[in-house]
Amino acid sequence: MPVLKTLTKVAKQVLQSPGCGCRPSVIPVRCLGVSPRQVASDASFHSISFSETDHPRVLITGGLGQLGVGLAKLLRKRFGKNNVILSDIRKPPNNVFHSGPFIYSDILDFKNLREIVVNNRITWLIHYSALLSAVGEANVRLARAVNITGLHNILDIAAEHGLRLFVPSTIGAFGPTSPRDPTPDLCVQRPRTIYGVSKVHAELMGEYYHYRHGLDFRCLRYPGIISSDSQPGGGTTDYAVQIFHDAIKTGKFECNLKPDTRLPMMYIDDCLRATLEILETPADALSMRTYNINAMSFSPEELVQEIRKHVPEFQVTYNVDMVKQAIADSWPMNFEDSNARNDWGWKQEYDLPELVTTMLSFLSADSRLAHAY
């Protein structure tokens, strides 16, 4: 009977919960266990100077992918090197290992995650680990484990320790029945990839934990992200990164999407800045917990035209990958992001011409350097 009473009380609390800024009603705590594992973090990470004590203590999961290293660099500039830990299950390259704290963390290992959060007094958790769209379709079982079971671990740890949690979502969280031009924040979401399904699940679970447990969950739906110094991790928008490398290296590119496939895109600096901005926005300014953000929208043929303004002899052929094309055809062509602009002042700095100039100048400087050695 007491159990029934408690359940009824909890159900009432959920139904009556005010929606945001609510105090945690019941925090899900998994069985406490003692792990023999030691966190292999740099000892200096534990000795914080007084000026650093007001800063968040940040853990980035899946930090060795396309976005994590750049985000760590940005956050370290703002909060101090030792306040931001990168983690992954892969071995970091030398330059990353020596640029600040790095530790091994498998998000499927709940105790290991908890140990890291406790030992390092983490206050912000940025959850980047995921299998992206094309890779996920090739290994659905692993994608389900990492993107769904792993997320559950992250949510429980974040709720248990009162962390601010950022989880990125994607244009892939929409599907063929969503409005595609433009796609608003709130509309039908019936994606047909395991990646998309797992990201809708993440959005809904994060919001549920927010309303149910008071978790400070924040989520941005990133467009395809374009970067010069990090390789993409197997998504459908990867062509828009590879094309710049090939334009500089060989002057030729084989595109795996049709020339008129229009998708929302963003330069990495805008994406990382948006992430920091939403994390720093006071909770009462957020009218929602999951926002679209956009910067530009283009097709391969439009991107090629823009690149040819700088590399006139650039040759492009099309050899369509049917899996990627089917995914792209079900995704938004344009993203409606007025809520982000109104609530916390989101504004991109890079449009298509600026993106192309920046990418080509970075990569040509790199290739000149490489030839000099």
Ligand SMILES: NC(=O)c1ccc[n+]([C@@H]2O[C@H](COP(=O)([O-])OP(=O)(O)OC[C@H]3O[C@@H](n4cnc5c(N)ncnc54)[C@H](O)[C@@H]3O)[C@@H](O)[C@H]2O)c1
């Ligand atoms: N890059 C984009 O264009 C883009 C667009 C929209 C959303 N996102 C989202 O942003 C986040 C980061 O994207 P990215 O491009 O850097 O991804 P990525 O694929 O390049 O990197 C993901 C990282 O997760 C790690 N990982 C895999 N399994 C793990 C596990 N069990 N435990 C810990 N780490 C594990 C991988 O080793 C990898 O380094 C992802 O959640 C992705 O869905 C990215």
